Amino acid sequence: MQRYSGFGLVKHALGHHENWERQWRNPTPKKRYDVIIVGGGGHGLATAYYLAKEFGVKNVAVVEKGWLGGGNTARNTTIVRSNYLWDEAARLYNHSLDLWKGLSQDLNYNVMFSQRGVLNLGHTLQDMRDIQRRVHANRLNGIDSEVVTPQQIKAIEPALDISSRARYPIMGASWQKSAGVARHDAVAWGFARGADALGVDLLQNTEVTGFKIRDGKVLGVHTNRGDIEANTVGCVAAGNSGVLAKMAGIRLPLESHPLQALVSEPLKPVLNTVTMSNHVHGYISQSDKGDLVIGAGIDGYLGYGQRGSYPTIEHTLQAIVEMFPMFSRVRMNRQWGGIVDTCPDACPILSKTKVKGLYFNCGWGTGGFKATPGSGHVFAASLAKGEMHPIAAPFSIDRFHTGALIDEHGAAGVAH
Amino acid sequence: MFYIHCPYCQEHREEEEFHPRGEAHLMRPTDPDNATDEEWGDYLFFRQNPRGIHHELWVHSVGCRKFFNITRNTVTYEILETYRMGEQPSITAETEKLRKEQGVQTADGGWQTIGAQPDSRALNEETSS
Numbered sequence: 001m002q003r004y005s006g007f008g009l010v011k012h013a014l015g016h017h018e019n020w021e022r023q024w025r026n027p028t029p030k031k032r033y034d035v036i037i038v039g040g041g042g043h044g045l046a047t048a049y050y051l052a053k054e055f056g057v058k059n060v061a062v063v064e065k066g067w068l069g070g071g072n073t074a075r076n077t078t079i080v081r082s083n084y085l086w087d088e089a090a091r092l093y094n095h096s097l098d099l100w101k102g103l104s105q106d107l108n109y110n111v112m113f114s115q116r117g118v119l120n121l122g123h124t125l126q127d128m129r130d131i132q133r134r135v136h137a138n139r140l141n142g143i144d145s146e147v148v149t150p151q152q153i154k155a156i157e158p159a160l161d162i163s164s165r166a167r168y169p170i171m172g173a174s175w176q177k178s179a180g181v182a183r184h185d186a187v188a189w190g191f192a193r194g195a196d197a198l199g200v201d202l203l204q205n206t207e208v209t210g211f212k213i214r215d216g217k218v219l220g221v222h223t224n225r226g227d228i229e230a231n232t233v234g235c236v237a238a239g240n241s242g243v244l245a246k247m248a249g250i251r252l253p254l255e256s257h258p259l260q261a262l263v264s265e266p267l268k269p270v271l272n273t274v275t276m277s278n279h280v281h282g283y284i285s286q287s288d289k290g291d292l293v294i295g296a297g298i299d300g301y302l303g304y305g306q307r308g309s310y311p312t313i314e315h316t317l318q319a320i321v322e323m324f325p326m327f328s329r330v331r332m333n334r335q336w337g338g339i340v341d342t343c344p345d346a347c348p349i350l351s352k353t354k355v356k357g358l359y360f361n362c363g364w365g366t367g368g369f370k371a372t373p374g375s376g377h378v379f380a381a382s383l384a385k386g387e388m389h390p391i392a393a394p395f396s397i398d399r400f401h402t403g404a405l406i407d408e409h410g411a412a413g414v415a416h
Numbered sequence: 417m418f419y420i421h422c423p424y425c426q427e428h429r430e431e432e433e434f435h436p437r438g439e440a441h442l443m444r445p446t447d448p449d450n451a452t453d454e455e456w457g458d459y460l461f462f463r464q465n466p467r468g469i470h471h472e473l474w475v476h477s478v479g480c481r482k483f484f485n486i487t488r489n490t491v492t493y494e495i496l497e498t499y500r501m502g503e504q505p506s507i508t509a510e511t512e513k514l515r516k517e518q519g520v521q522t523a524d525g526g527w528q529t530i531g532a533q534p535d536s537r538a539l540n541e542e543t544s545s
Contacts, residue, residue, distance in 0.1 A: 242465040253461035255438070256490075301436040302490045304467045310417050311432045344461045401457035 001197035003108050023189060024196035029203050029228050033061045035383055036221055036230040038208050038244060040064025042073040042184070043361060043368065044236035045191035045202075046376020047383070049107075052198035054377070055384035060200045061230070063223060065207035069188025072238050075306075075338035076369040077261050077283060077295040079274050081118045081179035083145050084411040085134045088394040089347055090141040095391055096374025097178065103373055109190030111182050112288060116273050118179035119153060120413075121323070123168040123279040130410055131174045138176075148175045157273055161325050168280050168322065181274060181285050181293075187372055211248045211358065218248075218357040234359045234383050239304065239339025241362035250353050253400045254341045254363055257298040258308035259414065260316070262335040264327075266290030275323060276413045282319030283413050291333060294320055297415050298340060298366060307337045340365050345405040346412040350379055350392040359383060360397070366414035418493070420474070423500045424482045437473040439463050440485045467491060469509040474498075 002008070002021040012020060035051060037044045040062045051057040064070075080100055082093035104111050122128040131147060138145035150162040150170050162170045196202055203225070210222040211233070220229035235244050239256045267290050276283035282296040296316035299308035313335060321328045343349060343363035348371070350361050361379045364371060378389040388396065399405055409415070418431035445451035445459055464470070470490045475483045487496045487505045496507045 240467070243467050251458075251462050252465070253457075253463065255463055255465050256467075301472065301488070302465065302470055303493060304491050305493055307493075309431055400461040401453050403453070403457075 001108075001193065004110075023193040024202055026204065027201045029061065029206065029223070029225055030201065032220075032229040033201070034059040034230060035232045035234065036060075036228060037062045037234050037236060038221065039071075039236040039238065039240075040066075040068045040192075040202060040204065041071050041236065041238060042069060042188050042191065042372040043238075043364070043375045043379070044234075045069070045188055045195055046372050047234060047236060047361070047379045048200045048202075048376075049191045049195040049198070050377045050380035051384060052195055052200050055380055057380075057384050058199040060195075061228060062195070062200060062202050063206045063208055063221065063228070064202070064204050067204050068192050068202060069185060072338040072340065072368065073184055073188045073372075075259075075261065075336055076184060077285065077293050078181045078184045078287075078369060079118065079179070079276070079283065079285065079413070080113070080182055080370040081176050081274075082143055082370070083118070083120070083134065083138050083174060083176045083179070084408055085137050086406050086408060087137075087141060088406050089408050089411070090138065090143060091391050092348075092374060092378070092395070093371055094141065094143055095378065096371045099373035099377060100182065103182075103187075103190070107190035107194045109186060109193060111186045111190055113180060113182040114288070115178050115180040116285075117156065117175060117177045118274040118276060119148075119157060120174045121153075121170050121275065121277040121279070122172045122174075123170060123277065125171070127279055128172050131172065134411060135174050138174075143176065144178050145174055145176050148173050157271065157275055159270055159324050159326055160275065161323065166322065170323075179274065181287075182369075183288075184369060187369075191372075191376070208244065208247070211355075213248065213355055213358075216354070216356055218355050232357050232359070232383055232386075234361060234379060236361045236379070238362065238364065238368065239341050241341050241360060245360065248353070248355055248358060250355065250358075250360075252349065252360070252362065252397070253344055254349075255302055256304055256339050256341050257301070258303040258305065258337040259295070259298045259340045259366055260308045260312055260335060260337045261293070261295040262313065262316070262332050263287070263294065264292040264330045265333050267292065267330065277319065277323060278410070278413070278415070280319040280322045281415060282316055282323065284320055284324070292320075292327065292330065294332075295414075298342065299337075303337075304339055305337070306339055340368075342366065344400070346408040347406040348375070348395055349397050350375070350382065350388065350395040351397040352388065353397070365412070367412055418495060420486070420495065421498050422476045422479060422482075423484050423498050424480045425476065429476070429479060433476060433478045434474050435477040437475055437483070440471040440473040466509065469496070469507065469512050471505050471508075 271286040342365040349363040381389040
């Protein structure tokens, strides 16, 4: 792998940038791997990277039907935070946040992780009680989180309307200073380049059409480029997880919904931080190139079409204008949708299945991006050892029968 | 934006008048006192979530406030029929397959998604699941 550095940039400038190496190979599938990862998004690539780097499993294939990082990894609003209520979720997301902090150095790839903080606004007394409860829970779990007053909010984010004239006046917020945003594509590319350098085969345009299962054990996958064998298969397919599960005869408690987002025309720096509100229901940040990155709720119906309805966009922008009246005349540049695999308790599934050797990492719903490194790390550990990592263990699919749900609907930024 | 025909109002109305309520025809365990954890879990949480034909419950929340069912394609989003509570769908995934085999154009739009269609179609044909 060609390492990137400031010196390298100067050197290549002298060569008119014509001699950069390709970031990863485009290999032909081998007959057999130790582990197959189905899904080449952020989580799948991170799993492959950590398998090769930390758990010594280098004979790994990532099977992707489109191109790398072309699904939700490229479609989210890039928010990274860990202020979740329950111990299990807090541990998982905080493990991820710890990995984010050193990720650019680890991958030798600038993922532009910027810890600019996240405000979660409260607009009612009940909001404030929930926020206080969550902040206290966070602090017990070692997560930097505090309750801030409207005046403190104004100092952090002057563009917010904290006046009592607002339809839903802001009464306070939770503030996680170590939270922030990252460059989503770079995360996928960085993990892909890192994994490839460690010998992982990234198989693009390779669609899984079925699983080879005998005597309750997985033996490999059927793809449109032939059969590939492996005794361990990890499915990390987000919105299409249910489709894969059906091929393996497994049921998942997931529903796939469209989640839309949009960006405005580029503006001069106006937002310092990430602002989210559950009550008026929207979230916004400003990217480094200046556009406002905006999202809100899912479309309520099932959808695999990577697009949603206009009324949802309208509601999203109503919420943004409610919080930031000064944005009422900002023009929107682009709008898109992704397929989010929502779980009934707003927490993911990291689990073994009744098919031996077949694992699922899915159900991240509307908040998977922040977990990319952590999810990949604990899932890789689980695949390598054949036993779920202690952080991943509570997220077993069994919880939907035992009742040990981890209800994070309050801390998830998107209602569903 | 969907234009939805309410089988009670007998009118096409805009999507915003309605609210989706998830999968239709879910059966509550018939003997709740003796239902196992498995049965309760399946009833409460596990769903078909199909990629294709889906029967779903909607409510005409700012209209007649009645619940009814829609058969809809979750890839193309085409609404194939709406029918009242207690009725059965006339279009199902099986009948759609049949129509397709007989060469009738249907709502099974197939292609999704991640960006543009690549050069080699054969590599990316939809396969039935």
